[in-house]
Amino acid sequence: AQSVTQLDSQVPVFEEAPVELRCNYSSSVSVYLFWYVQYPNQGLQLLLKYLSGSTLVKGINGFEAEFNKSQTSFHLRKPSVHISDTAEYFCAVTYSGGYQKVTFGTGTKLQVIP
Amino acid sequence: GAVVSQHPSRVICKSGTSVKIECRSLDFQATTMFWYRQFPKQSLMLMATSNEGSKATYEQGVEKDKFLINHASLTLSTLTVTSAHPEDSSFYICSASGGDSTDTQYFGPGTRLTVL
Numbered sequence: 194a195q196s197v198t199q200l201d202s203q204v205p206v207f208e209e210a211p212v213e214l215r216c217n218y219s220s221s222v223s224v225y226l227f228w229y230v231q232y233p234n235q236g237l238q239l240l241l242k243y244l245s246g247s248t249l250v251k252g253i254n255g256f257e258a259e260f261n262k263s264q265t266s267f268h269l270r271k272p273s274v275h276i277s278d279t280a281e282y283f284c285a286v287t288y289s290g291g292y293q294k295v296t297f298g299t300g301t302k303l304q305v306i307p
Numbered sequence: 308g309a310v311v312s313q314h315p316s317r318v319i320c321k322s323g324t325s326v327k328i329e330c331r332s333l334d335f336q337a338t339t340m341f342w343y344r345q346f347p348k349q350s351l352m353l354m355a356t357s358n359e360g361s362k363a364t365y366e367q368g369v370e371k372d373k374f375l376i377n378h379a380s381l382t383l384s385t386l387t388v389t390s391a392h393p394e395d396s397s398f399y400i401c402s403a404s405g406g407d408s409t410d411t412q413y414f415g416p417g418t419r420l421t422v423l
Contacts, residue, residue: 225410236313236400237351237414244410283350287410295341295412297350 195220195286199298206274207306214269214301216258216284223289226267228258231281231300240282243267244289254278279305310334311403313415320391321423328386328399328418335406336381342374345398345417357384381405391422 198217206212218224225244229237241252248260258269267284284298310333320326330340339358343351355371357363357378365371373395375387384403388395398419402412 227411229414234398234417234419236311236416237402239411239413242411289410294353294356299350 195224195288195296197284197286197296197298199284199301201301202299203302203304205304205306208276209273211272212270212274212278212303214282214284214303216267216269216298218265218267218284218286220265220286220288224286225289226258226260227285227287227295228252228256228267228269229283229285230254231283233280237283240269274303274305276305276307278303309406309411309413311337311401311413311415313401313418315418316416317419317421319421319423322392323390325387325389326391326420328388328401328420330384330386330401330403330415332382332403332405332413335403337384337403338381338405338409339403340378340384341402341404341412342376342384342386343400343402345400347398351400354386388420391420393422396420396422 196219227242228240231237241250243250243260251257256271281300283300285295287295312331314329342354345351354369355363355365359378359381363376378384400417402414404412
């Protein structure tokens with residue numbers, strides 16, 4: 194079975210500072226990896242995804258993530274955050290191909306401080 | 308592209324009544340739709356997976372007679388909470404995959420259900 198760990202439940206960061214949100218996964222087979230963002234009382238919006246190919250994935254709103262197979266990580270980064278980035282971020286994993294059941298991490302609340 | 312809508316966005320009902328939530332894929336054909344439940348400050352819990360024209364597959368611990376799921380077309384799935392009780396109050400989110408992106412789920416905006 195696959196699992197996802199987001200160690201940081203909350204990450205406070207000053208506006209215009211860089212941020213990294215950590216995500217580690219465990220799976221015995223090849224996986225697809227995703228980052229979603231959720232604003233209060235809204236659904237999830239896809240930020241970026243890794244399916245195959247280049248390990249550095251660029252997404253929307255200036256975010257990027259790097260797939261590291263040896264460390265089973267898929268950390269999310271942004272070089273300079275804005276107030277509008279304040280939200281909950283979820284890392285997710287699914288098996289590559291076949292049944293698409295997605296396993297979500299517990300989420301990281303990014304709090305941008307003005 | 309890949310827009311998913313949900314209706315209603317918010318519903319309040321009395322205990323014992325049934326509530327239907329609709330999930331629509333607006334610009335693609337969703338061969339598979341998923342229903343999640345999210346408790347405050349928690350992650351998403353998958354309730355069931357439905358493929359168009361087939362019976363839904365429920366996750367362990369989810370009562371299929373209480374949470375009725377219908378996926379009658381490639382653009383519409385419905386979740387009916389039958390005989391709702393206050394403990395069913397939650398945020399329900401659907402997602403859909405299909406079209407050019409069968410490997411990615413696109414989420415609806417969610418429905419806040421409050422059972423009095």
